[in-house]
Amino acid sequence: MPGFAKPHFAEKLYARLVTPELERWVASIPKPVGSYGYDPWGYNEDRFKLALGVAKWLYDRYFRVTAHGLEHVPKTGRLLVVANHSGQLPMDGVLLGVALATNPHGPRLARAMIERFFPTVPWIGNYLNALGGVIGDPLNCSKMLELEEAIIVFPEGVRGSGKLYKHRYQLQRFGAGFMHLAMNHQAPIVPVGIVGCEETMPAIANLRPLARWLGLPYLPVAPPVPLPARVVLNFGAPRSFAPAASEAEVNERVEEVKAQIRALIDAGLKQRKSVF
Amino acid sequence: MAVASEQRKKTVLVTGAAGSLARRVIGRLHGPYRVIAVDFRQKVETDAGIPSYRVEYHKRGFEDIFLAHPIDAVIHIGRFFPHEKTRDLRYNANVLGTKHLLDLARKYGVGQVLIHSTYFVYGASPYNPALLDEDAPLKASEVTQDLVDAVEVESLANIYLWKYPQLNITILRPCNVLGPGVRNSMSLLLSRRLAPVLVGFAPLMQFLHVEDMAAAIECAFQGNRPGIYNVAPEDYVPYPQAVEECGCRKLPIPSIPPSLPRAISRTLNWNAFFPPYLVNYFKYPVILDGRLFRTTFGWKPKRTLNDIFSYYRKQKLALASP
Numbered sequence: 001m002p003g004f005a006k007p008h009f010a011e012k013l014y015a016r017l018v019t020p021e022l023e024r025w026v027a028s029i030p031k032p033v034g035s036y037g038y039d040p041w042g043y044n045e046d047r048f049k050l051a052l053g054v055a056k057w058l059y060d061r062y063f064r065v066t067a068h069g070l071e072h073v074p075k076t077g078r079l080l081v082v083a084n085h086s087g088q089l090p091m092d093g094v095l096l097g098v099a100l101a102t103n104p105h106g107p108r109l110a111r112a113m114i115e116r117f118f119p120t121v122p123w124i125g126n127y128l129n130a131l132g133g134v135i136g137d138p139l140n141c142s143k144m145l146e147l148e149e150a151i152i153v154f155p156e157g158v159r160g161s162g163k164l165y166k167h168r169y170q171l172q173r174f175g176a177g178f179m180h181l182a183m184n185h186q187a188p189i190v191p192v193g194i195v196g197c198e199e200t201m202p203a204i205a206n207l208r209p210l211a212r213w214l215g216l217p218y219l220p221v222a223p224p225v226p227l228p229a230r231v232v233l234n235f236g237a238p239r240s241f242a243p244a245a246s247e248a249e250v251n252e253r254v255e256e257v258k259a260q261i262r263a264l265i266d267a268g269l270k271q272r273k274s275v276f
Numbered sequence: 277m278a279v280a281s282e283q284r285k286k287t288v289l290v291t292g293a294a295g296s297l298a299r300r301v302i303g304r305l306h307g308p309y310r311v312i313a314v315d316f317r318q319k320v321e322t323d324a325g326i327p328s329y330r331v332e333y334h335k336r337g338f339e340d341i342f343l344a345h346p347i348d349a350v351i352h353i354g355r356f357f358p359h360e361k362t363r364d365l366r367y368n369a370n371v372l373g374t375k376h377l378l379d380l381a382r383k384y385g386v387g388q389v390l391i392h393s394t395y396f397v398y399g400a401s402p403y404n405p406a407l408l409d410e411d412a413p414l415k416a417s418e419v420t421q422d423l424v425d426a427v428e429v430e431s432l433a434n435i436y437l438w439k440y441p442q443l444n445i446t447i448l449r450p451c452n453v454l455g456p457g458v459r460n461s462m463s464l465l466l467s468r469r470l471a472p473v474l475v476g477f478a479p480l481m482q483f484l485h486v487e488d489m490a491a492a493i494e495c496a497f498q499g500n501r502p503g504i505y506n507v508a509p510e511d512y513v514p515y516p517q518a519v520e521e522c523g524c525r526k527l528p529i530p531s532i533p534p535s536l537p538r539a540i541s542r543t544l545n546w547n548a549f550f551p552p553y554l555v556n557y558f559k560y561p562v563i564l565d566g567r568l569f570r571t572t573f574g575w576k577p578k579r580t581l582n583d584i585f586s587y588y589r590k591q592k593l594a595l596a597s598p
Contacts, residue, residue, distance in 0.1 A: 034511035035581050040406040040563050042480050042514070119402035119560060122476020122531055126514070139405035139412075143565070 017053025025107045026052065030076065032147075041111070041140065042129030048109070051131045052101055059098040062228050063091075063196065067099045068271070069235035075106030078187040079150040079238075082178055084171055084261055085160030087197035088220050092161075092231075096152055096192060097132070099233055110150040113141075117215065138177060145185040153178040155254070162218035165202035169195075169265055174254050179241065183250075188238040191257055193264025196231030199275050229275055232268040236260050285310045288497075289347045291377070292354020293320040293328065296457030297392070300490035301351060302326065305497070312345055315354055316369060333373025342384040349388040350381055351497060355429070357460055363422060370425040371432065378436045381443055388444040390497055391433045395451050395506070395564055397426050400479075400556035407565035410449070410504045420553035437502060444502045448493065451508040451564055454584050455486035465549035466588045471524040472541075472550045472558070474531040478514035479561040485579040495573040508566035509577045515558055521581075522588035531559065 026049050033039050037046060059065045073079070083096060093112045100110040113136030119125040134140045141151055154160055159172035182189050203220035211219035239257070244250045286309050292298040293313035299320075302311050306326055313322050319330040327345070331338045333354075341347075352374065356366045374391070381389050398408050399415030414430060416423040430447060437445040452462045462483075465471055484492075484507065492507045519526055529537050538552040550558070570576060 034513070036511075036513045036517060038480060038512045038514065040480070040510075040512055042406075042512075042561070116403055125402075126476075126478045135403065135405070137403070137405040139409075143405070143407045 014050070014053075017057065018049050019053070022049065022053055022056060022102075025102050029101065029107050029109045031109050041132075041134045041144075042126065043109070043111075043132045044130040047127070047130035048132060052098065055094050055098045056102065059095055059102075063095060063200070063231040064228075065095055065099065065196075065231045065233060066271070067233040067235070068267075069237075070099065070103045071105045072235045072237050073100060073103055073105065073108065073150075073190055074188060074238060075108070076148065078145040078148050078185060079108075080145075080178055080182050080187050080189045081110055081150060081152045081192060082189050082257060082261070083152065083154060083192035083194050084169075084265060085154035085156045086163070086168070086194065087226065088161060088201040088203055088218075088222055089226060090161065091200055091226055092194045092197040093152055093154070095197070095231055096194070096233065099235075100150065100152075108150045110152045111144055112152045113154075115217070138181070141177075141181050142185065145181060145187050151181075153181075155258075158217040162206060162220065163203075164206065164220075165198070165204060168198035168202075169269070171258055171262060171265075174258050176247075176250050176254050179244075179250050179254050179257070183241050183243050186240065188240045189257060190238045191236040191260045191264060193234040193236075193261050193266075193268050194231065195234075195265055195268030195272055196229045196275075199229035200226035200231075202227075227276070230272060232272050234264040234268045234271075236264050286348040287312060287345055288349045288351060289314060289341065289345075290351045290353065291315070291333065292352075292392075293322070294318055295353060295459065296455065296486050297453060297489055297493075298351075298353045299457070300487060301353065301493050304490060304494045305351075310345075312341065312347065314341060316356075316373075332369065334368050334376050338376060339380055342380050347381075347384060347386055349390070349497065350377065350386055351390045351392075351493060352377060353392040353493075355392075363425075367425045367428075371428045374429045375432055378432065378440075378443070378445075382436075382440055386443065388446075388497070388500055389436075390446045390448065390493065391429070392493070393430050393433075393447050393449045394426055395449050395482075395508070395562055396423055396554075396557070397430050397449065398562050398564075399423075400560040400562050402560050404560060404562060406480075406561065406563040408506070408563065409565050410506055410568060420556075422551070422553035434504075437504075441502070444500055446496050446500070446502050447504045448496060448569070449504065449506050449564065450489055450492070451482035451484055451506075451566075453484050453486050453489045455587060458486050461549050461551060461554060466519070466522040466524060466585075467591060468524060468549060469592065470527045471519040471522075472529045472537075472546070473516045473519060473526040474537055474555070474558050475528045476531055477559045478516050479557070479559060480512045480563055481515050481518060481561065482508045482512060482564060482566075483518065483581060483584050484509060484577060485584050488577040488579055491578070492569070492573070492575050495575040496569075499573045501572050503572075505569035505572065506564035506566045507569050508564040509581075510566070511581050512563065513581055518581075518585065521585040523592040524588075 155174035203222040
């Protein structure tokens with residue numbers, strides 16, 4: 001009966017992606033949701049499980065990620081996970097999210113900041129919200145930290161993700177917003193150095209006029225799909241910052257975190273045996 | 277003795293008495309307080325001991341009620357919904373009417389005014405953060421001129437709140453209020469068999485049962501802590517799911533280009549339940565942070581989302597059965 005073939009296949013695929021182990025991880029993540037399984041930002045546990053299943057496959061089989069220092073990630077409480085950004089598509093955010101959600105020392109749901117134009121795109125906006133993505137608004141971050149959530153921040157923003165291959169592993173300017181959030185909400189910062197995402201989508205040029213016309217932050221000349229480069233994640237020790245006296249002091253602290261991330265990247269480059 | 281205690285009772289004027297919410301508020305306050313019921317639509321039938329009037333809030337005749345009764349407090353619930361009357365008439369009734377009411381309250385030494393506003397004032401923008409605080413900018417008038425009156429009522433109330441502290445003004449901004457007898461756009465929409473849903477958009481929404489909202493008004497009235505408060509539960513559901521839970525069938529409406537759903541609504545005259553100027557509220561979420569109200573007044577909704585939706589489900593079943 002061909003009518004039965006499709007759901008059977010879908011069920012099999014679902015069972016393959018959403019393994020009992022994954023169900024256990026998600027179940028152990030402390031995440032208050034309402035009576036229909038949604039939080040105020042549109043996160044939905046069922047959709048998250050499925051997406052995590054797909055992302056976990058990519059994490060293990062495609063990018064063959066190795067993660068070091070996961071024990072540094074606090075098991076509970078407000079947290080900013082600050083990392084370098086690269087690779088045109090936000091694969092680094094996805095892989096970081098998987099590492100945190102499947103952390104053997106205590107899984108956590110980390111919220112990623114998404115571009116402001118996403119909510120206007122049909123389906124995509126809601127889907128990203130369901131997976132935990134939230135538009136990168138400082139008010140959203142403040143509220144989430146107050147609710148003891150973990151947030152992934154890429155302080156380089158599109159300057160980092162959109163840079164060309166020839167600039168790989170050169171940290172771009174860091175915005176200071178994350179440091180203000182950390183200080184105002186007494187949230188510890190866990191720095192992360194990500195190695196390998198630069199090689200997933202090496203861009204040789206940026207078609208800036210076309211990107212502007214399409215309303216995109218950048219449009220790279222790059223492989224159409226991410227290449228299966230090995231990815232190394234290095235998590236540093238958490239750091240807390242007391243309120244700063246001046247903006248100059250804030251910038252100094254931002255530079256401190258940046259230097260820490262640079263050291264974690266260098267460690268990752270040494271740990272990596274081969275690019276692919 | 278009974279007469280003396282009756283005289284000591286505070287007198288509360290409740291506007292919009294014909295509506296489901298005001299009726300419930302009157303029901304809760306009648307007894308401990310002397311209640312005066314007024315409405316702009318009709319002279320409402322009330323229980324014995326509740327004087328009832330039909331008045332137009334922006335007309336001079338409204339003052340006669342203040343002359344006839346020593347009014348201590350006003351609960352201003354009544355106003356034209358966006359789907360009632362034309363924009364100008366609505367502006368007169370809602371904005372000028374509220375101004376007239378506040379001026380009368382000042383003139384006659386009213387010691388407490390509670391104003392029922394709406395979450396629409398925040399505006400449905402794709403850039404809205406979730407859990408909007410009371411101090412978030414009111415962007416509704418950016419979205420559409422049809423909500424200008426709602427924003428202006430708020431700014432008026434705000435001016436009076438700071439200028440005349442003796443009025444003890446409390447502004448409540450509830451999320452979608454639903455339940456038996458509620459005639460707002462969302463309630464009319466979920467009462468239908470077929471509910472329009474924008475393709476590709478599933479904004480989260482918050483819903484309150486009308487009885488819980490009446491309890492919230494009672495709490496705010498009795499607590500008398502002037503200020504602005506969001507009234508919303510800590511529970512969220514995407515609009516298409518709410519539509520299904522209410523037993524409606526989804527009617528997919530193309531969402532691109534953005535002018536298309538508005539044109540469809542205008543052409544098919546869906547003004548009452550899916551008006552063109554509310555289309556963005558079916559596209560982008562406007563999620564309120566109701567913590568300030570909950571902690572200030574110790575109020576918590578008693579009914580769940582499922583309780584609220586089950587009324588609409590049952591309503592459809594009752595209509596379907598012969």
